[in-house]
Amino acid sequence: MNRFEQELKNDNFVCSECPKCQKLVWPPSEYCNNCFGSVTWRKVSRDATLLEYSCKNGEYFCVAEIEGQIRLVGKITNPSDLEMGQNLTLERCGYEDGEKFIFKIKKQALE
C-alpha cells in the first residue's frame, strides 16, 4: 500500500505537490508531472465543488473538484436540490478494495 492509500485508509486525503511548480500532482505520484522534480505531500482541502452528478438505485454519485485542481468521483450522502457549482465537503474518505470518497452538501447551501 502506498502513501496515498495508507493515508486514505485513515480518512486523510493527501496529495503530492511540486514545490517548484507550486501545483498539486494528481493522480498522486513520486515525481512532478511537469518538471519531474521530487514532490512533497500535504493534506488537501476538504472543500469541494459539485460539477456533475447522477444516481443509481437511489444512491447519488458525483464529480467534485477540490482546490480547482483535483476531480474525483464520489458519493453524496445528503442529496437535495443539487445544483452545479454547489459547495460540498469531503466528509469521509477511505480505502477498502480501492478508494472511496464521500461528499456532503455544505449546510449553508441548503438554507
Added chain:
Amino acid sequence: MRRVGIASSGLTKFTKKDSSMESLMISSIKPIFDNTKNLTQKDVDVVLTSTNANDKYLANIVSELSGISPKISHSVESLCNSGTNCIVSAFSYISSGLADVALVTGAEKTNSPGLVLDWDKSRGQYKHPIYWSSLFTSAHMRKYGTTMEDLAYVSAKNHRNSLDNPNSCFDHSYSFDEVMRSKNLTDNVRLLDCSMPCNGSASILLASEDIIRKFTENPVWIKGIGQKSISAGFTKNKDLASMQSTMFASSDAYSMSGNSPSDVDVAEVHDAFSICEIMALEDLKLVGPGRGADFVRDMYNTENKKINPRGGLIGTGHPLGATGIAQTIEMFQQVQGTAGKRQVEKARTALVHNMSAAATSSTVLILQS
C-alpha cells in the same frame, strides 16, 4: 511516406461461447488466407495482436500457429481502442518501409480484464464504465436537453442495423419500446443503452502500395489517421458533455486526408453506450453541437444506415481488442462496395472512431477507395 491500404479481412461471429485467445485469433485469420489471392505466409512481415487479455507472447504464438515467421511481432494494448492502435502501428511499419505486409488480429473474451480500469484513483468506488457513461449522459442532458427517448433511438437503430450483420452476437433486434422499458442500471443508463462484452475476433491485412495489387484489385487506402490521449484517469476531460480526445483525433485525421466532415459518407462510431454515439457525431463534427440526438432520430425514422451500418458496438457486441478492427473491416467493406445488405450507397469516404476508457483516448481513421 508510402501509401498503405487494406487488402483483405476476416471476422468470427461474436458470441458468448468460450474459446481460447489463440483459437479466436486463428479463426479470423483463416478467412484471410482462404480468400486472398496470391497470399502465402512468406508474404507477411508483421504480425500484431490486439487484446486486453494478459496472454504473453501472443503475436508469436499466433504467428507459429499460422505458419508465419514475421520480422516484427508483438501485442498492442490500449483498452477499448487497442484495435485501431494496432492498425496504426502496422500502418507505420509499412509506410516507413520497414515492412510491406502486416497481419493485424484482435480478440477478446467476455471476462476481459480490460472492462474496468482499477488504476484510476479519481473514480473512487465508481470504477465500472456505467458510472462515467451516466455522468456523460447527465452533462449532455443538462447542456443540450438530451432525453431518454433520444438515447433509446441510438440503441434501437443500431440493433435494427445489426439484423443484417451475420457476425452480431444478437440473433434478434430490440425495438424502441423494448429499449425504453429495459432495466435501469442508473437513472439515465438502461441495460439496452450498453454494449455487451462478448467473445470475438477480427483480422485485417494491410499492404504497401508497391505490393497490394498482388492481393486485391480493389484496395482501400488508409488516408487519414488521428490519435490522441488526454489522460488515463476519467476526470481530466474538462467538459463532460463532449469528448476532447475525439475532437483532437478527428481534426488530425481530416487534416491528414485532406477531407472535411461533410465528405464522410459512412462511419462507424464508438457507441459503447447510447450517449457516446450522440457525442461522437458532434465531436467528429458530422453534426453541429447539440444536434447529435436529432440526427440519430432522423436516421432511425428514415432507415438511414450512414452511422454504424453493422450495428455499432451496441448492436454487434464489444469484444474490446477486436472492436476497432471489426469497425475498420466494416468501413473497408463499405468503401469496397462489398457490404451486402448493409451497403450504404456511394460510400467513398469512410470514418472509423474508436475510443477507450471514458474517451480519455481516441483514434480516428479515414478510408478511401
